[in-house]
Amino acid sequence: MSGLLTRGRFVRVITAYAVLSVIVLCIAPFFGSESLDVREVLNALSPQRASMDAKIFFSLRLPRVLLGFLVGGALAVCGGALQVVLANPLAEPFILGIAGGGALGAVIALSVPGFLVHLGPFSTVQLFSLAGCLFCLLAIYRFSMGPLGVSMTTILLAGVTINILCGAAILLVRYLVSPHLLVAMDRWMMGGLDVVGYREILGMLPLLVPGLGLLVSQAHALNQLALGQEMALGHGVNVAGVQKQVLLGTGMASAAAVALAGPIGFVGLIIPHAVRRLSGVDHRIVLPACFCLGGAFLTICDLVARTIVSPTEMPVGIITAMVGGPVFLKILFKGLR
Secondary structure (H helix, E strand, O other): OHHHOOHHHHHHHHHHHHHHHHHHHHHHHHOOOOOOOHHHHHHOOOHHHOOHHHHHHHHHHHHHHHHHHHHHHHHHHHHHHHHHHOOOOOOOHHHHOHHHHHHHHHHHHHOOOOOOOEEOOEEHHHHHHHHHHHHHHHHHHHHHEEOOEEOHHHHHHHHHHHHHHHHHHHHHHHHHOOHHHHHHHHHHHOOOOOOOOOHHHHHHHHHHHHHHHHHHHOHHHHHHHOOOHHHHHHOOOOHHHHHHHHHHHHHHHHHHHHHHHOOOOOHHHHHHHHHHHHHOOOHHHHHHHHHHHHHHHHHHHHHHHHHOOOOOOOOHHHHHHHHHHHHHHHHHHHHHO
């Protein structure tokens, strides 16, 4: 499988996805509840001619689009790797319980009145969410360790169980807190890309970039592992090592995304399937293509969320769930048949 890829095909395919991403990134910031004048935005390249349109574009719209692209790309790459390692076409980052841990951490931070402060590029909500993600990842890894290494079946069961436990804990926190705090909690739980400026985006890169780097570095091994663990072992692949690298990379990248954007589901499920159908199953193409297509997909979903109920906006997690739910069922029923 991995020997069929030529440099020319790789360049052509990735260039096509990259062009799509650039088009989406260039167009999306100009749409929203407030229309922007393109000339006013371009004039802002001269500091003496900054306008309100330019401030909206560069301080609100562009950071939000960049955040959506990074989060969508990260979740899609994580999903593409997990589906191979777990041998489950329905796998996505949140199957590991990361979303549950991040949501619980954020809800705990939001439950304390006056606790929302900023520490460097992070807020306390993001820091607690990040801590919850990493704690759950370490717990799952610890529970899944056996005498023969990491058990993928145990990881699936542990992830589902931790999500259930975190959901119960969230319900307890919601029951105990003041009712006026429930709105902020619900807003975060639905997933959103509300950001002002670039400080938060820069803050997520130290965790996001190494996580994605770990996943992409395993592309060749994932090609072998997709044929089965026995086949991969026969070709000299360190299966246990690949599993650890993928789980660590997924945990780092997903935690960075969830801590800032909240639990946005289904991106990591549907995008890898779409890429494999469009461009084949070689993960040297699949993973970078997932990043481009996943980023463009979530950016478009956020654009819809910002405009469909204008002048207000809808949490982007609702849009991804409406799109991803039917796809999930289709994949599930196809597998049953």
